[in-house]
Amino acid sequence: MNNMNNALKNILIGSSIIISFISCEKDFSSLGTEIIGGTNFDTGSELYDVIAYSKKVGPVRSNGLPVNLIGIYNDPVYGSTTASFITQVSSSTINPVFGDSVVLDSVVLTIPYFSTNEGNDDSGNIMYELDSIFGDSPMNLYGFRNNYFLRDFDPESGFEETQNYYSNGATSETGMLNMAEIEGDTIFKQIMFLPSNDPTIIFGAPDEETGEREESRQDPPAIRTLLDKDYWQELIIDKEGEPELSNQANFEDYFRGMYFKVESLAGEPGTMILLDFSSSSSNITLYYTRDGFSTDENGDPIREQSTFELGFNGNRVNLLENNFNFPLEDGDDINGDEKIYLKGGVGSTAVINLFNADETGQSAEFTAFKESFVETNSDGEFVRSKRLVNEANLIFYVDQTMVDGEEPDRIYLYDLTNNAPLIDYFLDPSTNNFNPVDTKILHLGALERVDDEPDGEGIKYRLKMTEHINNLLIRDSTNVKLGLSVSGNLNLENESNQLDIITEETNILNQLPVSSIISPRGTVLFGNNTMDDDKKVQLEIFYTEPNN
Numbered sequence: 120m121n122n123m124n125n126a127l128k129n130i131l132i133g134s135s136i137i138i139s140f141i142s143c144e145k146d147f148s149s150l151g152t153e154i155i156g157g158t159n160f161d162t163g164s165e166l167y168d169v170i171a172y173s174k175k176v177g178p179v180r181s182n183g184l185p186v187n188l189i190g191i192y193n194d195p196v197y198g199s200t201t202a203s204f205i206t207q208v209s210s211s212t213i214n215p216v217f218g219d220s221v222v223l224d225s226v227v228l229t230i231p232y233f234s235t236n237e238g239n240d241d242s243g244n245i246m247y248e249l250d251s252i253f254g255d256s257p258m259n260l261y262g263f264r265n266n267y268f269l270r271d272f273d274p275e276s277g278f279e280e281t282q283n284y285y286s287n288g289a290t291s292e293t294g295m296l297n298m299a300e301i302e303g304d305t306i307f308k309q310i311m312f313l314p315s316n317d318p319t320i321i322f323g324a325p326d327e328e329t330g331e332r333e334e335s336r337q338d339p340p341a342i343r344t345l346l347d348k349d350y351w352q353e354l355i356i357d358k359e360g361e362p363e364l365s366n367q368a369n370f371e372d373y374f375r376g377m378y379f380k381v382e383s384l385a386g387e388p389g390t391m392i393l394l395d396f397s398s399s400s401s402n403i404t405l406y407y408t409r410d411g412f413s414t415d416e417n418g419d420p421i422r423e424q425s426t427f428e429l430g431f432n433g434n435r436v437n438l439l440e441n442n443f444n445f446p447l448e449d450g451d452d453i454n455g456d457e458k459i460y461l462k463g464g465v466g467s468t469a470v471i472n473l474f475n476a477d478e479t480g481q482s483a484e485f486t487a488f489k490e491s492f493v494e495t496n497s498d499g500e501f502v503r504s505k506r507l508v509n510e511a512n513l514i515f516y517v518d519q520t521m522v523d524g525e526e527p528d529r530i531y532l533y534d535l536t537n538n539a540p541l542i543d544y545f546l547d548p549s550t551n552n553f554n555p556v557d558t559k560i561l562h563l564g565a566l567e568r569v570d571d572e573p574d575g576e577g578i579k580y581r582l583k584m585t586e587h588i589n590n591l592l593i594r595d596s597t598n599v600k601l602g603l604s605v606s607g608n609l610n611l612e613n614e615s616n617q618l619d620i621i622t623e624e625t626n627i628l629n630q631l632p633v634s635s636i637i638s639p640r641g642t643v644l645f646g647n648n649t650m651d652d653d654k655k656v657q658l659e660i661f662y663t664e665p666n667n
Contacts (some may be wrong), residue, residue: 161666162509167488167658169513170472171603171646172450173460174628178287179636180618181437182269185611187396188437188464189260190381191389192253192639196521197462198444199388200639203380205301206396207269207433208403210370215427217359218409219420226351228262228307230394230401230431231341232314245337247316251393251607253639258389259382260312260342264303265375267296269434284436285621286465286636292621296436301378307344311384314392316340341400351405355427371433391639393607396431403429437636439464456646458518459656461530463605463638470535470627471513471601473658480598492662493592501593506664511588515603516654517566517577518643526577526642527605528556528566531612531632532584535602538617538630542586545613555608563609577642588660600627607638 188202233250240246272278275291288296318337354374358364363373383389395401405427410420447467450456460467474485489495494502517526533540547562556565562583568575590596606612617630645654 159666160663162661162663164659164661167474167484167660169647169656169658170452170455170475171459171656172452172456172470173447173458174449174468174470175447176462176465176468176620176628176631178285178289178621179465179631180283180620181286181439181636182282182284182434183618184435184437184633184637185395185397186251186393186637187435188391188393188439188637188639189379190254190391191258191383192391193388194462194639194641195523195525196444196643197441197447197460197466197641199442200391200464201381201383201389201440201442202391202464202639203378203438203440204396204435205265205267205269205296205376205378205438206431206435207371207376208374208429209367209432210364211428211430213367213370214365215359217356217407217427218423218425220410221356222408223348223352223356224406224408224424226346226348226403226405227343228346228403229319229341229343230396231319231339231398233393233395234316234339236339245318247318247340249314249316249340252314252390253392254388254390255313256384256387256389257311257313258384258387260309261380261382262306262308263301263378263380264306265301265378266303267300268372268375269436271434282434283619284434286437286439287621288438289621302380303378304350306350306377307346309342309344312381314340314342314390319343338400342394346403351403355405355429356407376433377431393637396435399430401431405429441465450646451648455648457648457650458521459515459603459644459646460641461527461603461605461644462641463527463607463635466605466641468628468631468635469603469644471532471603473598473601476598476600485598489592499595501595504593506662508585508589508592508660508662510583510661511585512659513582513584513656514579514659515582515644515656516579518645519576519578521643522577522641524568524574524576525640526566527607527638527640529563529606529609530566530580530582530642531602531604531606531609531634532563532582533602533604533612533632534599535627536597536599538602540612541584541601542590543584546586550610550613552610555610559609563606580644602628602632604632604635605638605640605642606632606634607640608634611637 187204189204191199191201193199234247237246237248270282273280273282284290317340319341321336321338362369364370408422408424411423413421415421447460459469461469474482474488476482476485492506493504496502543562544559547559549560551558564581566580567578569578591598611634612632617632620629620631622629645651645656647656649655
């Protein structure tokens with residue numbers, strides 16, 4: 120039911136955005152004609168005070184994420200975050216028939232990293248650049264059999280609503296996962312594990328005479344490890360024809376998935392990795408031989424190679440544990456904060472209040488702002504424009520005394536009241552699906568760094584919200600509260616609903632953007648209540664007005 124309501128809400132928001140944009144064009148046409156027809160106009164700019172304050176994040180729903188975190192991230196300001204991961208495992212074939220005289224050759228777990236093919240080296244090997252890897256120090260990586268059943272539907276709703284799982288292991292405001300059941304048999308362990316950008320070498324079948332294998336291809340870099348053949352022989356192969364493999368529901372109850380966790384090493388800060396477990400390339404593959412249907416000259420069956428795959432589909436839950444250097448607190452919603460603390464995951468976001476608005480979006484400051492830009496009738500409806508808004512920005516400066524180059528490249532400004540993107544997000548044509556760091560760059564400008572160096576100190580973020588301001592003026596849209604968060608991939612906000620936070624019903628922050636949940640990074644920005652007037656956040660508006 121909640122998902123249906125969210126979908127309907129997004130459709131309505133999208134429709135209103137299109138109508139609003141067309142209407143804005145029409146409403147400005149009169150003023151625009153006057154300006155284009157001559158040079159009898161002036162340009163100017165105004166700065167308006169805003170209220171900006173930090174808001175701590177409670178446990179957030181973490182099943183249903185498009186990608187997942189695993190590892191340890193040490194933020195120089197905030198402290199450490201450790202991410203573990205629980206996933207169901209699905210069978211590629213229902214009621215499989217493995218054949219006669221099955222011999223299990225090997226069992227391999229593969230989870231590819233995000234990477235880019237950079238061409239070949241002098242030896243012909245493919246060179247890869249890893250992406251979404253935070254840190255570069257080793258840790259221990261473990262995989263366990265999960266014995267806790269991850270339900271699809273919530274029994275507290277009469278099994279009518281999807282079961283939510285949260286970042287702290289909660290299943291509801293009172294229920295919790297049973298971690299004793301989740302950490303079952305050890306399936307693999309990698310001591311001193313560290314991601315590598317080396318390609319994954321895949322070998323072909325062994326030569327019948329020499330038994331040697333030759334390289335058949337190079338796949339992208341991945342977590343790839345051999346698993347115990349005897350364990351999987353008993354777990355899968357020996358269950359042929361049994362009820363456990365007869366259908367997907369039985370299989371998910373029999374083998375309830377895997378639990379991935381990490382362990383820190385003394386003196387090592389660790390590494391955080393973003394992975395796509397839903398990809399078909401993420402799997403457990405059983406390689407085996409069996410008697411084929413053909414025979415040799417002696418009438419003996421010719422052995423055939425075959426595979427059986429298990430995928431990480433179904434419920435996937437990220438667990439996030441913070442060990443912060445200082446407690447994150449809610450800021451001053453009346454006067455605003457000196458500093459704004461933004462931290463991804465279960466960290467901290469910010470609330471932006473334009474024109475000191477009350478709960479309905481109204482204030483004397485907002486009324487004065489509208490009166491300086493538009494003329495309205497006695498009912499408050501738009502009549503004509505006095506000034507044309509050319510550009511509206513919020514500029515956030517980085518507090519370089521607290522951070523030193525580890526800041527996120529992108530932050531996300533959104534409609535906090537409706538938990539949705541601003542109109543400017545949808546109208547920004549600069550979507551980049553291949554390199555999310557450069558997506559929506561016109562609306563949500565990337566972090567400007569010293570000397571434009573990738574690891575240089577951050578200077579500021581410039582966030583354009585021109586059409587949002589035009590909607591307030593022309594369409595009499597509600598002056599909603601705005602949210603500000605770290606973002607790991609702004610493209611995700613176009614297609615993903617925000618996820619629920621366990622909090623009081625009266626809390627303005629009740630959901631969190633997906634792109635913030637998947638980012639471990641943090642930053643500190645100057646707020647509106649700083650003594651440094653050159654770096655305080657303000658609303659900056661550039662405009663044109665006729666001078667006749």
